[in-house]
Amino acid sequence: MIAIASRKEVAELAGVSEATVSRVLNNVGPLKEKTKEKVLAAARELGYTPSSLARSFARRRSGNLGVIMPYLPKARLFSAYYFSEILSGIGSRAREEGYDLLMIFRDADEPLDYCGLFRMRKVDACIVLGAKEEAGELAALRQLKQEGHPYCLINQHFAGEGFHEVDADHVEGCQLAVKHLLQQGFSRIAFLNGPQAYSNSRDRLEGYMRAFQEAGIPADPSLLFEGNFSRRSGIAAAQAIAAQLERIEAVAVANDRMAIGLQQGLRELGIPAEQMPAIVGYDDSDAAELTTPALSSVRVPFYQLGEIAAGKVLELPESGSGDTVQEIIQVKLPAKLIVRASSLRLGGIQ
Amino acid sequence: MIAIASRKEVAELAGVSEATVSRVLNNVGPLKEKTKEKVLAAARELGYTPSSLARSFARRRSGNLGVIMPYLPKARLFSAYYFSEILSGIGSRAREEGYDLLMIFRDADEPLDYCGLFRMRKVDACIVLGAKEEAGELAALRQLKQEGHPYCLINQHFAGEGFHEVDADHVEGCQLAVKHLLQQGFSRIAFLNGPQAYSNSRDRLEGYMRAFQEAGIPADPSLLFEGNFSRRSGIAAAQAIAAQLERIEAVAVANDRMAIGLQQGLRELGIPAEQMPAIVGYDDSDAAELTTPALSSVRVPFYQLGEIAAGKVLELPESGSGDTVQEIIQVKLPAKLIVRASSLRLGGIQ
Numbered sequence: 001m002i003a004i005a006s007r008k009e010v011a012e013l014a015g016v017s018e019a020t021v022s023r024v025l026n027n028v029g030p031l032k033e034k035t036k037e038k039v040l041a042a043a044r045e046l047g048y049t050p051s052s053l054a055r056s057f058a059r060r061r062s063g064n065l066g067v068i069m070p071y072l073p074k075a076r077l078f079s080a081y082y083f084s085e086i087l088s089g090i091g092s093r094a095r096e097e098g099y100d101l102l103m104i105f106r107d108a109d110e111p112l113d114y115c116g117l118f119r120m121r122k123v124d125a126c127i128v129l130g131a132k133e134e135a136g137e138l139a140a141l142r143q144l145k146q147e148g149h150p151y152c153l154i155n156q157h158f159a160g161e162g163f164h165e166v167d168a169d170h171v172e173g174c175q176l177a178v179k180h181l182l183q184q185g186f187s188r189i190a191f192l193n194g195p196q197a198y199s200n201s202r203d204r205l206e207g208y209m210r211a212f213q214e215a216g217i218p219a220d221p222s223l224l225f226e227g228n229f230s231r232r233s234g235i236a237a238a239q240a241i242a243a244q245l246e247r248i249e250a251v252a253v254a255n256d257r258m259a260i261g262l263q264q265g266l267r268e269l270g271i272p273a274e275q276m277p278a279i280v281g282y283d284d285s286d287a288a289e290l291t292t293p294a295l296s297s298v299r300v301p302f303y304q305l306g307e308i309a310a311g312k313v314l315e316l317p318e319s320g321s322g323d324t325v326q327e328i329i330q331v332k333l334p335a336k337l338i339v340r341a342s343s344l345r346l347g348g349i350q
Numbered sequence: 351m352i353a354i355a356s357r358k359e360v361a362e363l364a365g366v367s368e369a370t371v372s373r374v375l376n377n378v379g380p381l382k383e384k385t386k387e388k389v390l391a392a393a394r395e396l397g398y399t400p401s402s403l404a405r406s407f408a409r410r411r412s413g414n415l416g417v418i419m420p421y422l423p424k425a426r427l428f429s430a431y432y433f434s435e436i437l438s439g440i441g442s443r444a445r446e447e448g449y450d451l452l453m454i455f456r457d458a459d460e461p462l463d464y465c466g467l468f469r470m471r472k473v474d475a476c477i478v479l480g481a482k483e484e485a486g487e488l489a490a491l492r493q494l495k496q497e498g499h500p501y502c503l504i505n506q507h508f509a510g511e512g513f514h515e516v517d518a519d520h521v522e523g524c525q526l527a528v529k530h531l532l533q534q535g536f537s538r539i540a541f542l543n544g545p546q547a548y549s550n551s552r553d554r555l556e557g558y559m560r561a562f563q564e565a566g567i568p569a570d571p572s573l574l575f576e577g578n579f580s581r582r583s584g585i586a587a588a589q590a591i592a593a594q595l596e597r598i599e600a601v602a603v604a605n606d607r608m609a610i611g612l613q614q615g616l617r618e619l620g621i622p623a624e625q626m627p628a629i630v631g632y633d634d635s636d637a638a639e640l641t642t643p644a645l646s647s648v649r650v651p652f653y654q655l656g657e658i659a660a661g662k663v664l665e666l667p668e669s670g671s672g673d674t675v676q677e678i679i680q681v682k683l684p685a686k687l688i689v690r691a692s693s694l695r696l697g698g699i700q
Contacts, residue, residue, distance in 0.1 A: 017457055030466020063472075064452065071445055076653065078434035078441065079636070088426040095421055095455045100472070102414065103441065103451040107367055116380020122413075122450070260640070286429070290610070290640040303426065 005046035014042035022098030028063020028124075064102040065094045065310060066123030068114065070130040071105035075230075081256065081285035082302060083129065086154060089306025090127060097314050099124075106130075114140045118149045118319050125150035125313045127306075132197040133158065150316035152309045152329055155302075157199050164316075164329035166309040170200045173298040173335030174207030175214075177252045177280040180296070180337055182215050184345055186250040186278055190223040192237050192262065194254045204254050204282070223248065227258045234261020235268075241277070242269045250278035250343070256285040256297055263291060263342070278343045293341035300335050308333075355396035364392035372448030378413025414452040415444045415660060416467055416476030421455035425580075431606065431635035432652060433479065436504060439656025440477060447664050449474075456480075464490045468499045468669050475500035475663045477656075482547040483508065500666035502659045502679055505652075507549050514666075514679035516659040520550045523648040523685030524557030525564075527602045527630040530646070530687055532565050534695055536600040536628055540573040542587050542612065544604045554604050554632070573598065577608045584611020585618075591627070592619045600628035600693070606635040606647055613641060613692070628693045643691035650685050658683075 011018045016039060023031055024039040042048075067090060069077060077083055087101075094101055102123055106112055117123045126144075131137050131153055141163055144151045152164040181189050191208050194201040205224075212219040225240060227233030234257065241248055241262065253259035259281030266276060281288055284299035312329045361368045366389060373381055374389040392398075417440060419427060427433055437451075444451055452473055456462055467473045476494075481487050481503055491513055494501045502514040531539050541558050544551040555574075562569040575590060577583030584607065591598055591612065603609035609631030616626060631638055634649035662679045 019455075019457060030463045030470050030472070032463060071441075073442070076435060076438040078428055078437040079431070081429070084428035084434050085426060087428040091421075091428065091453065091455065092423070100455070101453040103453065105369075105441065105445045105450070107369060113380045113382060120380050122380075287637060287640055290637055292642050 005043075005048040007048070009046055010039065010042045010048045013046060014038040019095050019098050022096065023063070024098075026061065026063065026098050028061055028098055028100075061124045062102075062121050063099055064123045065090070065099045065314065066102045066104055066117055066126030068104045068106055068112065068126060068128045071107070080229075081283055081287070082155075085302035086129060086306040089303040089308075090310045091306075092303075093307045093310035094314075097310075099314065112140065114151070115143050115147050115149060118147070124318070125152075125316065127151070127309050127313060128153045129155070130198075131156045132195075133199065134197060147319070148317075148326075149319045150313050152313040154305050154309050155200055162328055164313070166305050166312065166329065166331040166333075168200075168300045168302075168305060168333045168335050170203035170300075170335065171207040171210065173282065173300065173337075174204035174252065174254075175211045176207075176335070176337040177282065177296075177298050178208050178211035179214070180339065181250045181252065181278060181280060181343060182211060182217070184278070184343075187217055188220070188223065188247055189250045189252060190225060190241060190248045190277075192225045192227055192234070192241075192251055192253045192258055194227065194229050194258075196226075201254060208252060227254070227261075229255050229257060231257045231261035231264075234258035234263075235265035236261075238262050238265025238269060242266055242271060245271065245275065245277065248277050250280075252280050252282075254282050256281040256283045256288050256295060259295055259297070259342075260287060260291055263295070278345070280337075280343045284338050288338070289340065291342070296340045296343035297338050298335050299338050301333050304333060305331075355393075355398040357398070359396055360389065360392045360398045363396060364388045369445050369448050372446065373413070374448075376411065376413065376448050378411055378448055378450075411474045412452075412471050413449055414473045415440070415449040415664065416452045416454055416473030418454045418456055418462065418464065418476060418478045420480040421457070430579075431633055431637070432505075435652035436479060436656040439653040439658075440660045441656075442653075443657045443660035444664075447660075449664065462490065464501070465493050465497050465499060468497070474668070475502075475666065477501070477659050477663060478503045479505070480548075481506045482545075483549065484547060497669070498667075498676075499669045500663050502663040504655050504659050505550055512678055514663070516655050516662065516679065516681040516683075518550075518650045518652075518655060518683050518685050520553035520650075520685065521557040521560065523632065523650065523687075524554035524602065524604075525561045526557075526685070526687040527632065527646075527648050528558050528561035529564070530689065531600045531602065531628060531630060531693060532561060532567070534628070534693075537567055538570070538573065538597055538599045540575060540591060540598045540601045540627070542575045542577055542584070542591075542601055542603045542608055544577065544579050544608075546576075551604060558602060577604070579605050579607060581607045581611035581614075584608035584613075585615035586611075588612050588615025588619060592616055592621060595621065595625060595627065598627050600630075602630050602632075604632050606631040606633045606638050606645060609645055609647070609692075610637060610641055613645070628695070630687075630693045634688050638688070639690065641692070646690045646693035647688050648685050649688050651683050654683060655681075 007021050011021045024036050154166050157165045225237050281295045281297040284297040288295040288297045357371050361371045374386050504516050507515045575587050631645045631647040634647040638645040638647045
């Protein structure tokens with residue numbers, strides 16, 4: 001008789017959580033000997049043999065999923081909606097698989113040796129967040145690919161490199177935002193974007209351009225502004241935008257933090273509600289529905305990006321498992337426009 | 351001649367960051383051989399010998415600072431202001447010292463063997479977040495103490511245990527909030543607290559009681575409500591509070607998420623602005639100043655709690671360094687009341 005049991009059933013029989021079953025079967029993390037025995041006995045009894053079981057006792061693994069993050073002194077990285085949602089998704093999935101998360105902060109002046117993390121057995125797989133298009137980063141990623149380590153990028157893609165990538169469709173996301181503004185009769189639409197070193201900024205710009213193209217209206221390059229995703233940079237942009245308010249009817253912004261900064265900055269400059277440009281943010285963070293007027297925004301499934309990337313990267317073959325032809329992880333999730341008061345005609349008045 | 355150089359000077363001479371200097375001198379993390387040589391040469395040239403240098407080459411360390419966190423399925427833990435601020439503080443300090451952060455999610459049904467993390471060399475030190483007063487947790491912490499591992503609790507204290515603790519003064523914090531409400535002439539002040547298993551909830555209750563005592567007014571036990579720190583539990587509490595609005599003039603709430611949920615819940619029940627009770631939140635999260643009316647709140651220096659705990663725990667003697675008499679880490683930082691429109695008389699109308 002072939003019994004096909006699930007991890008859940010093993011957990012129930014052994015009287016432990018599913019994460020504990022994973023930790024035992026993957027041979028990671030500290031566990032009491034008694035717990036180990038209970039789980040192994042239950043797995044045997046139910047005939048549960050996950051694909052990982054064969055390899056799990058072959059050699060000790062770290063049990064760590066690495067997350068490589070940018071580091072900015074004094075910036076509260078974990079407090080940024082973007083990172084916190086992705087990390088929550090990664091953490092949730094990692095824990096189900098019995099893995100701990102190892103956060104590794106990238107060095108601005110000296111790119112980390114990502115492959116070294118595997119050589120030193122600090123991680124069994126890694127996810128790279130906030131990667132930029134620049135030489136040092138690219139070299140480190142190419143080496144990861146070449147040496148065949150399990151890795152994955154989130155929310156950043158590199159054309160022509162064939163990296164493992166889990167991304168959202170920011171071309172479409174930004175196109176939706178601008179199309180919505182155009183449909184309401186606004187045509188002089190400014191764009192406050194993020195730095196061009198991020199593929200997601202370049203994608204948003206493409207979406208902005210496409211919306212104008214589709215509408216048959218030429219986009220005005222003098223209406224393009226750049227911030228660095230911080231609220232402060234949104235406040236700073238308010239100066240430039242306020243000075244040209246007679247020719248700006250609406251502003252598409254590349255994230256909610258900058259959009260909220262822009263709202264705040266314009267208010268502080270004394271712009272009355274009825275002269276406020278229509279504003280659409282991006283990310284649909286918690287704060288979007290708390291502002292006055294409530295902020296229209298493009299919802300990006302960051303939590304799911306994290307969950308999917310963690311699931312996929314932990315399924316990749318182990319480092320050094322030879323030159324097996326690997327399938328490349330290529331996921332692109334859709335974004336969605338959420339309309340609130342800030343982008344509606346007379347949106348400044350609630 | 352005795353030259354006393356700083357890490358900063360070594361970094362400048364070697365042409366690397368201070369974090370890189372730390373990583374080399376602590377012998378943690380992957381590093382290029384060339385970088386190592388440059389740093390060691392610079393340290394030698396400047397006569398830089400940090401206290402850790404002697405021990406750093408004695409044995410390989412993990413280079414990981416462990417952070418033990420609660421885990422709630424589907425809860426977006428990294429998105430909670432409380433955790434994200436503490437983690438940002440821990441991460442900032444850890445990185446300065448050249449450490450990576452290992453996030454370990456606690457198992458609800460099977461308490462982790464914290465000491466095992468040290469035995470398996472997964473961490474060199476650990477910080478425990480969101481600990482509850484319960485048998486399993488207490489046993490794990492006592493064992494950490496007994497075996498002499500470098501550990502520290504944040505925002506939770508255990509009376510009479512002599513654990514390493516970095517905390518905020520929540521008795522005073524809550525007392526300030528209630529005193530402010532009393533001073534405006536409100537006396538029927540409800541309290542929406544968090545679960546009693548957390549010392550910070552019990553401390554807040556004590557602060558609430560003390561404020562009444564100080565004012566010579568008896569507190570009314572029928573005005574005590576309990577939530578679980580989620581926005582949803584604030585919305586739920588709105589039902590109970592709305593039903594007694596004729597005898598509730600004001601509400602002190604144990605965190606901003608619940609306070610914002612309470613505001614939202616009362617609005618959804620159709621309570622007009624002029625009948626809204628005065629509300630004071632707690633944490634002073636980013637969202638506090640975005641709500642309408644803006645939320646008064648008690649500011650807790652979470653980022654600093656994280657920074658201080660990470661700094662202190664990395665200075666503790668290494669595991670297994672014998673029965674040296676250790677100084678116990680005991681830090682308590684003050685909280686501060688931030689008054690906004692929500693707690694002022696007629697605060698409901700902006």
